[in-house]
Amino acid sequence: MKTANIFNIQRYSIHDGPGIRTTVFFKGCPLNCWWCHNPESQATTQELLFDQERCLGCGNCLRNCPVGAIELVDGKALRAKSKCDICGQCIQSCPVSAVELVGQIMTVEEVIEETEKDLLFYEESGGGVTCSGGEPLLQADFLTLLADYYQQAEIELAVDTCGQIAWEKLGRLAPKIALFLYDLKFIDSEKHQQYTGVGNQLILANLAKLAAANCRIIARIPLIPGINDHISNIKEIGQFLTELNIKDVNLLPYHRAGVDKYQRLGKEYKLSECEDLSEERLAQLVGILEKLGLNTKIGG
C-alpha cells in the first residue's frame, strides 16, 4: 500500500488556487527558505511539536515516555531531541494536545476520503484539491496515484511546487495536473542559494519546460522585505515570466505567522528582525508587474 507523509489537510483553503479547496500538505522540502512559515514542513521525517504555552505540566507524557526523553522544567514538559525516537506515546497521553505529531503516514485512500468530503463545495465554487507542502513532488509516486484518481473523478488538482525536482518526475506528472502554483524567489541564483540553500537553475529550467508544454501556471512570489523585494529582482522575475508567456502572478507578502512554530520545533529563526512589507512598496511592485502585462494579484 502506497503511503505518504502528510502534515496537514486543510479544508476551506481559499488562497491556494481557484474556488474553495482542500489543501494537502506533504512533508519534506528540498529548499530551506529563511522565511518559511511552515518550518515543520521541511524535514521528510515525522517530528514532534511541543507547545509550552498549552502544556499543563501534568507529567502524563514523561510517565508514558519509554525512553525517558522528557523532563519537567519550570512546570513545563521539555523534550531532549537526541533521546526521542518519536514513538508518539506522549501524544496519546497529553490531555491538551500540547504535543503534536507533525506528519501522518497516510494511504492514498485516506487522503482521497478526506479530500472528497468537500466535493460539493468544489463544485459550487469551481475549486478542488491543492497538493502543497513542503514539496509534494518529493513524494511523486504517491502524488501520481492521487492525480490519477482525481483525473477520473473529475476533481481539479492543483500542485504548489518549488520546482526543485528532476524534470523526469515533474514532466511525467504535468499532464495530470490542472494547475501549477509555481514559487519563484530570485532570478539571481547566488541569492537563491544563500536564502534557500539551493541554486535556481533547475527551478527556472523546469518552469520553462512546463510553460512550453502549455501547462496552466500561476507564478507565486513570496515578498520578503529587504531580501527579495528589490525592484530589480521583481522586474527580472516579471520579464522571465513574460518571456515564457506566463500570464498570472500572485504576490505573497511576508508575514510572521509561523515564527512561534520554530520555537516549538526547537529550530532557529533567521529572520527575526524582518518587518512587514509596506503598502507603498507592495503597490509599487504590483505596478511593475502589471506594466509587463502580467495579471497580478496580492494573495493566492
Next chain:
Amino acid sequence: MKERVIELRRTSLETQPSISIERSRLITEAYRKYEGTVSVPVLRALAFKHLLEHKTICINPGELIVGERGESPQSTPLYPELCCHSLADLEIINNREKISFKVSPEVKAIQEKEIIPFWQERSIRTKIFKEMTPEWLDCYQAGLFTEFMEQRAPGHTVADHKIYQQGFLDFKREIKEELARLDFYDDPEAYEKQEELKAMLICADALIRFAERYAEKAEELAASETDPVRKEELLKIAAGCSHIPGHKPRDFQEALQMYWFVHLGVITELNTWDSFNPGRLDQHLLPFYQDGLAAGTLTREKAQELLQCFWIKFNNQPAPPKVGITLQESGTYTDFANINNGGLRADGSDGVNEVSYLILDVIDEMRLLQPSTNIQLSKKNPNRFLKRALGIIKKGWGQPSVFNADQVINEMLRQGKTIEDARCGGTSGCVETGAFGKESYILTGYFNLTKVLEITLHDGVDPRTGKKIGLTTGDPAKFKSFDQLMVAFQQQLHHFIDIKIRGNNVIEKLYSNYMPAPFLSIIISDCIKKGKDYNAGGARYNTNYIQGVGIGSITDSLAALKYHVFDQHNQTWPDFLKILEQDFAGHEDFRQILLNKTPKYGNDDLYADSIMTAVFDRFYDQVNGRKNMKGGYYRINMLPTTCHVYFGSVIGATPDGRKAGLPLSEGISPVQGADRSGPTAVIKSAARMDQVRTGGTLLNQKFTPKLLADEKGLNSLLHLIRAYFKLDGHHIQFNVIDAATLRQAQAEPENYRSLIVRVAGYSDYFNNLSKDLQDEIIARTEQTLLQ
C-alpha cells in the same frame, strides 16, 4: 443620509427608553366602563377604541412617516391585562444595568394606586400561574422549559399584501357580509362569531379614527409651520392619514404609512411577541415604486429617504420590558421585526427587484437594530443580490441574515400549506417559518434538551435541587449499552414534553377566552371568513412550536459518554458521574481529554453527527404532529434567542467538558470552540439534521474580518452559503469580528458603544448583552484565514 434622517436617527439612538403609563390608565378606564356589560371580544374592541381615541398623538420634527406606540420615541407602554408589574418589578426595570427603562415616581404612584389594585388578580400572568399543575411549576422552576405567553401575548405573525390592496373600509364590508351570512339556526357558534365580527368592526373604525387624529395634528402643525417645505410635507402627511387606512394606499409614502398604522394597531391592542412585521416588503412596495417613478412623483432618492424614515419608526419602539425568566430567555430591547427581502413571487419566479436593492442600501446606511432584516435567498435569485448582501454582512454588525427561500417553502409544503401561500411567506422573529398574513405560528417556549439528559443521568432527579421531577428510568450506572441510555432519555423527553403541552393547551384557552385580538384578526386570513379570533384558531394555519435548545451540547455530552464509557472503556459510569458532580475539580486532565480528544458535533464526523440526528429525531417524534387547541399542530424549531445562557445556568457540569452553569450551545451551532475543522465541516454536520422537518433552525458562524477582506474571501463565502442551501440548510448568519476586538470591548465598554454583534437570530449592542452572553460569543469558534 439627509439631515432629517440623521436627526431622527440620533434621537432614536440617544433617547433612554422609558415607561409610559398612559396605556395602562386608558385600558383600566375602558375595563371599568365596559367589563361585564358586553362580550369579551367586544370588550377588547371597545378598549382598543378607547386607547386609539385617547392616546397621545406624536409627530416628531422632520419625520415623514408618523405614529408612536408610546407618547414619544422610546416611550414604552405596559400591558397590565397581560402582566401586571409589581412595584418591585418597576424598581428592577428602572435600576437594572442592562435593558433598563426609566420609571418616573409618577408612573410608580399610578401603578400602585390605580393599576395594581385592578389588574393584579386579573392579569393573564396571574391566571396562568394559578392554572398550571404542580408538575408544570416544578419543571418551570427547574429550567426545563420557558413559557412565552406568561408576559406577552401570542403574535408571531406577519402582514401580507392585503393591506396594500384593501383599506379598512373594504375589510369592514367583508366583515358585514359575514355578519349577514351568520346562520343562527344551524350553526351553534353563530353567536360567538357575531361577537367577534362586531368586535372587528369596532377595531376597524378605531384605526381609521386614530389616523384621522394624526391628520388633524399634521394640519394643525402645518398651519403654524413657517418653513414652506415642511408645511408641504405636513399637508402631505395629513392627506395620507385621512385617506388611509380607510382606503388602500395611493403611493409609496401612503403604503409605508398604511403598514405603520397597522403595526401600531397590532402592538397597541396587545403586547404581541415579535411585535409585528411587514414581511416581504420589497414585493409589497414594488408596484408603488414603479408607478411613482413612471408618473414622475417619486425618485429612487426620495423612496430611500422614506424607507429610512420608516426604519426609524421601528427603532423607536423597544420591546416592552420583560422580567424574570422571560427576561432571561429574551434579554434585549430588540422586538424582532424582521423584514424579508428577495425570495420568490407567488408564481414561483425570481422575486428580487429594484426595491430589494434599495432596501439593502437602506440597511447598510441606517445600521439599526430594528427593524432586523434578512434576505430570502432562492436558487433562482442572482448572485449579484447575495453579493450585495455580503457586502453589508462583511461590515460585521450581523445584518442581514441569510435564509434559504426554497427550503423555507419546502418546510411549509411539508406542513400542508398551498404552494402560493408558501411562496408568499418567509421567516420572522429570529428564524421562524410562516405563511405571512395567513398563519398563527406561535412559539410556546424554549425546551432544555440538555437538562433532560442531566435528569436522565440522575434517574429522574434534578441534581440542582434534589427534587424528583422526572421518571424513574433506572440507575444509569447499571446501563449495559448506549442504546439503553437513549431509551431512558426518550422516556424522560416524552414525560417533559407532555407536561409542557398540557400547560400550553390551558394557556391557549385562557387567551382565546380572555384575550382575543379582534384587530389583528382583521388582517390575518381567514379570521373574518371563519368569524373566529386569531387567538382562537381563526387563522388559515395554526401552528404551535416548541423550540429545542442545546442540540450541540447534548450531542457532545452523549458522544462523550458513548466514546469513553461504552467504546473506549476508559471511564466507568460511576466515576464519570462523580467527576461531573465535582464539576471536574481535580480532573482537569480528563476535562481536557473531553474537550480535545473526544468526538464533537460540527466537524463532519459521523460519530458525533449521528448522535445529533438521533436526538433531533426523538425530539421531533415527541412533538411533531400533536394537536393544539386551535385545530392545528405542534412542530419543532431550533433556536435559542438568549435562552442558551439561562438554560446553561441551571445545569451542572456536562459530559462534554462544560463546567457547571456555563451557557449551552446556541441554535444548531456546534458547542463554542468545538468545531475545529473549518466552515465546510460545520455546514456538513449541520446539514445532517433533516431541517425540512423543522419550522426554522439557526446557524451562527464567526468569521474574522481578514477572511472576508478580499474579493476571493467574499466569493468563497457566497459559494459556502449556496452549498449549505443545496444541502437544505435553513439559515446562516455571521459575526465578522475577531475575539480580540470583543475582549477589548468588554474591557472598555465606553469606547465600544456602537459595537453591534449578532446574537441568535437578532443583532444587539455588545454593551447591552449580559457578561455571560458576551463571554459566550467570544468563545464561539472563529473561522480565520490560514497562514
